[in-house]
Amino acid sequence: xxxxxxxxxxxxxxxxxxxxxxxxxxxxxxxxxxxxxxxxxxxxxxxxxxxxxxxxxxxxxxxxxxxxxxxxxxxxxxxxxxxxxxxxxxxxxxxxxxxxxxxxxxxxxxxxxxxxxxxxxxxxxxxxxxxxxxxxxxxxxxxxxxxxxxxxxxxxxxxxxxxxxxxxxxxxxxxxxxxxxxxxxxxxxxxxxxxxxxxxxxxxxxxxxxxxxxxxxxxxxxxxxxxxxxxxxxxxxxxxxxxxxxxxxxxxxxxxxxxxxxxxxxxxxxxxx
Numbered sequence: 001x002x003x004x005x006x007x008x009x010x011x012x013x014x015x016x017x018x019x020x021x022x023x024x025x026x027x028x029x030x031x032x033x034x035x036x037x038x039x040x041x042x043x044x045x046x047x048x049x050x051x052x053x054x055x056x057x058x059x060x061x062x063x064x065x066x067x068x069x070x071x072x073x074x075x076x077x078x079x080x081x082x083x084x085x086x087x088x089x090x091x092x093x094x095x096x097x098x099x100x101x102x103x104x105x106x107x108x109x110x111x112x113x114x115x116x117x118x119x120x121x122x123x124x125x126x127x128x129x130x131x132x133x134x135x136x137x138x139x140x141x142x143x144x145x146x147x148x149x150x151x152x153x154x155x156x157x158x159x160x161x162x163x164x165x166x167x168x169x170x171x172x173x174x175x176x177x178x179x180x181x182x183x184x185x186x187x188x189x190x191x192x193x194x195x196x197x198x199x200x201x202x203x204x205x206x207x208x209x210x211x212x213x214x215x216x217x218x219x220x221x222x223x224x225x226x227x228x229x230x231x232x233x234x235x236x237x238x239x240x241x242x243x244x245x246x247x248x249x250x251x252x253x254x255x256x257x258x259x260x261x262x263x264x265x266x267x268x269x270x271x272x273x
Contacts, residue, residue, distance in 0.1 A: 025079045032072040040065045105142065111162030112141040121168050128167040130156050174207065175234050177241055181248055182223030184258040189216060189224055192257050199247050200230055205240055207231040223260040 040061050047057045116139065121127050125136045127146070132154045134146030144161055146154040169175070183192045196214045200206050210231050217227035232240050252259055 021079055025076045028079065029072065029076050032075070033069070036065060036068045036072065039068065107159035108142040108157045111158030111160070112139070112143075114162045115139060115144070115158055116141075120166050121171075125171070126169040128169070130160050130164060132156065169237075170234055173234055174231055175237050176210075176229055176231050177237060177244070179228040179230075179244060179248075180217070180225050181228055182220065182225045182260055183252070184222075184260050185224060187224070187257050191255060192224075192226065192252070195251050195255050195257065196226060196228055196248065199244070199251055200228075203240065203243075203247075205232055205236045207233070 043064055044057060044061045047060065115121075121136055121139075123136050123139060126134070127136060132146060132148075134148040134152075134154055136144065137147040137153075138145040141158070143155050143157055146156065148154065181192075181196065183189065193214050193216075197212070200212045200214070206212060207230070212228070212230045214226055214228050216224060218225040230240070230244075249259065251257075
């Protein structure tokens with residue numbers, strides 16, 4: 001009977017000893033989570049006013065919230081007398097091991113942050129990078145997703161994009177289209193030049209300023225080549241590019257201007273035995 005009484009007393013003493021700590025820890029946890037929620041909302045609101053990219057805004061707010069919650073958890077655990085030095089060392093060692101195992105993923109993560117911060121491209125742009133060309137469909141934290149004109153989906157890790165060369169075809173509102181058209185050596189170059197300039201003048205999509213250029217650029221093996229350069233709005237680039245070739249072929253045919261193509265002469269010799 002005495003043992004039971006002692007155990008009961010010891011249990012009561014433990015409860016009385018730890019109840020205030022547990023209550024304090026719970027109150028700290030609840031108030032801390034409430035404050036963190038307010039801080040995250042304030043960060044979101046301020047980044048929204050600063051016109052920060054929505055993807056980056058959500059990501060940064062999430063990271064701030066996670067970091068603050070980890071600090072709060074460490075504080076609450078410390079209230080129970082746990083040695084935080086050892087605990088933090090264990091967390092640091094685990095973080096290092098995970099970092100080494102996921103260094104490629106972390107590089108992509110860092111690349112995604114840099115892309116969202118410095119904006120070398122945005123959703124809707126047409127870019128060329130890592131050997132691929134396509135429209136930017138989505139910018140994620142780890143990857144950028146491109147869509148090609150033939151409906152292929154290309155997923156490129158952000159680590160390579162942030163460290164490599166990127167050609168953005170839609171940054172500028174206007175682009176120059178370069179053509180090379182060849183005529184035969186027997187054809188009249190002035191007539192060919194006038195024909196090309198007429199085709200250009202009749203296309204309203206081609207800008208008058210900067211002025212188009214049609215000049216002889218090369219006396220090639222089988223043709224006289226004209227460098228033809230015109231400017232247009234970026235959205236009209238490919239339509240003009242494809243239409244121009246068809247128009248030139250029809251106009252050259254109508255004006256008796258030849259378009260050379262490679263030919264091979266075969267000579268047959270008869271050997272008498």
